[in-house]
Amino acid sequence: MALKYTATTVASSLRSLPTLFLSLATLLFTLSLILFFLFSNPNTQITPQTTVQQPYASINVYVADLPRSLNYGLLDRYWSSSATDSRISAESGSRIAPTHLPKNLRFPPYPENPLIKQYSAEYWITGDLMTPESFRDGSFARRVFDVDEADVVFVPFFATLSAELQLGTAKGAFRKKVGNDDYERQRQVVDLVRGTPAWKRSGGRDHVFVLTDPVAMWHVRAEIAPAILLVVDFGGWYRLDSKSSNGSSQDMIQHTQVSLLKDVIVPYTHLLPRLHLSEDQRRQMLLYFKGAKHRHRGGIVREKLWDLLVNEPGLIVEEGFPNATGREQSIRGMRTSDFCLHPAGDTPTSCRLFDAIQSLCIPVIVSDNIELPFEGVIDYSEFSVFVAVDDALRPNWLVGLLRSFSKEQKDKFRQNMSRIQRMFEYDNGHPGGIGPIPPDGAVNHIWKKVHQKLPMIKEAIVRENRKPAGVSIPLRCHCT
Template sequence: MDPLPTFSYDLSTELFSLYLQLAGFSREKGSLQMRKHNNCWASLLLLNLLGSLVVQGRPTSIRTERISGSAGDVLEDNPVGRLKVYIYELPSKYNKKLLEKDSRCLTHMFAAEIFMHQFLLTSPVRTLNPEEADWFYTPVYATCDLTPNGLPLPFKSPRVMRSAIQLISSKWPYWNKTEGADHFFLVPHDFGACFHYLEEKAIQRGILPLLQRATLAQTFGQRNHVCLNEGSITIPPYAPPGKMQAHLIPPDTPRSIFVYFRGLFYDVNNDPEGGYYARGARASIWENFKNNPLFDISTDHPTTYYEDMQRAIFCLCPLGWAPWSPRLVEAVVFGCIPVIIADDIVLPFADAIPWEEIGVFVAEKDVPQLDTILTSIPIEVILRKQRLLANPSMKKAMLFTQPAEAGDAFHQILNGLARKLPHGKGVYLKGGEKILNWTAGTSGDLKPW
């Protein structure tokens, strides 16, 4: 995979101030304050200004900013030599046959579970000797049983996972030594190991009881939530690296869009009144800013979607049914400052990626003030966020590259596992000791698969 672009920046302060005055803005204490009664043409003029001055690509003079502190230091950690992983050999009905049945599993946002398996099979951290393993991995494609419109069937996922755990616990001795405390699973459902796309249903189900002691690598993360185990590793959703690479535009293209978003504002099929979906945040975005010239927002999904993100300064990343979406990955890869609207979200690889420094967090209740919040950010802060986003290691950490590359999302997962070593003595059970309840769960989840 070719390297993703980095950018350098230039800013003419005097010219910028002049255009701000024409556009109806004033600079107060280093931030932009929108005056009342500003004209549409003036706002659009400001967009062109930001596009031509704030972000000017200069491939011959690349400027990025080094990430300081613990976050930046661990981005480039090398997990090789720090852990060994044993992969259980399961019957193909748990993985390969599911993929053969529906190849759409390779391109949807849950595909990390498939590519992680393929990566580990040839990774130098793999061991064929389970006696020397630090971690055990069970390759189950729990999101690869799809409806005709491409959505995972959540009621089957816990049955598939229970079946796989019953198999490894009966065929190998390692699960029973710890009841899964030295095992890790990829569970990239909307609400992780709660296996549902509706939060209310996910909370009712809870994390599959047999996974309570395991380490879960999951796209879902929200503080103080029943679907997030302590010690889970929050990972990015899958976004196709090759497809994004194919849509790169010249790095000197001006960023002429101030705020960009494409997606649903109302899920009319499942939530016709719009109050439950996204907890009303997306509906609020549309109602407040559909006619605001600073906001390029729509339900349309154009063929130029990736190109448009590269022309934008801010990309909205609001919650949907779950707090996360592939927009987080896309925004980072394309250097568009993510505006994260999802209260209490736990973001991917938060111990390695300084989200507070590269993104903007807006509380769901504050969505009606989005325009004021974003135009009040000091220009110097915008520039620094863009320089950090231009760091190639930041982009790579969000991608499941094929073939794998040092520092990519595969390696960040392994780094997360390595940081949890060595296992404490409390991981290993005494002879005959049981902690997990094999009969716990809903009646539907206990059905054989």
């Protein structure tokens, strides 16, 4: 009996050998695959979800050498002045001189005056580039100190602050060249930059200027037209101001100076704080608008809309600006309304759009010629309502459209809006704007848009450099 058991066991074991060998082969094959993936790519890390590190994309930026008087020195001048900005009321935060600002700050804060703060992109972009490289891991722009290594040359002129200092203290001199401090600064910047080998090599096509105020560098725009211009829209560039030009075509801003092919539309700096979706509460009003009724140029649409909407139930349409006295009122109005009206004013867009986004108030955009930041990355139709001017001016048409949206549709708009709020944030939370920036914020997205334009810019430089001496090719309009 014992012998029979042993024989049976041996026979059974012999029959199972092929299965054993198959199992061993499978195990060895699996181990070999694991070893291959472990050691064939040294950048691979084994984590709960294995990811392969990708090369970090960036744009190489050289900062042009300008004296401090043309950037942070302008902030010194602003904070040391005792003047007030005559364009807004004294109680609205227009006073220039603070009482508790430390003296001799290397990087002073940007003004809280809302007329100036809305254009502060120049401050945050420059602050990122001034941050020590060891703190710039999240920046898409890589600062280089050899111009031959640069993709672009950034010109650190606070053009908006320069213009606003002139407008706030001596507006009458702004359009003149004599007695205009802003013009003297513009002239100094252009003479310094255009005299460098870098400008002469590229014709300025790889230089970057921040011109967020529609009147920034007003007198020298033709001279910097080939450069990459960071602007909030094109509205201030196209139109002839009859008061300043008296019909003279030489004072007209030509379409050839701005183009979506070479320039970048950047966001205004929002003036109201961010509302997170989890904090949103029930909204009682249909539509909110706070602003000036009477505007120039395209603002005639705003006046007509105002008259149509001002007495409609469920709508708030009021004069004002989100400054020191009206800020809380604006916050409350935008956070308790489903929709926020965004009509064209002096230019097709304004900071009001970005205040609405931060307030999760669905923008109603009535501006046929508007250009928007980061299109191609953002689809504004997913959280905004676009209305043709002709339709908006039909009696009862706009209100009827807005009342037709269901709660589910409005909730979806706000969910989509909450996902892109961060893209319009400039403030990095560091004193003087010097410190790490949020990787998903406005500054990085601006540099990514500039990066997209590099192949075309390099092509334009090569084309320009191969022209025979004395040959002139006229500028052409590439506005769309």
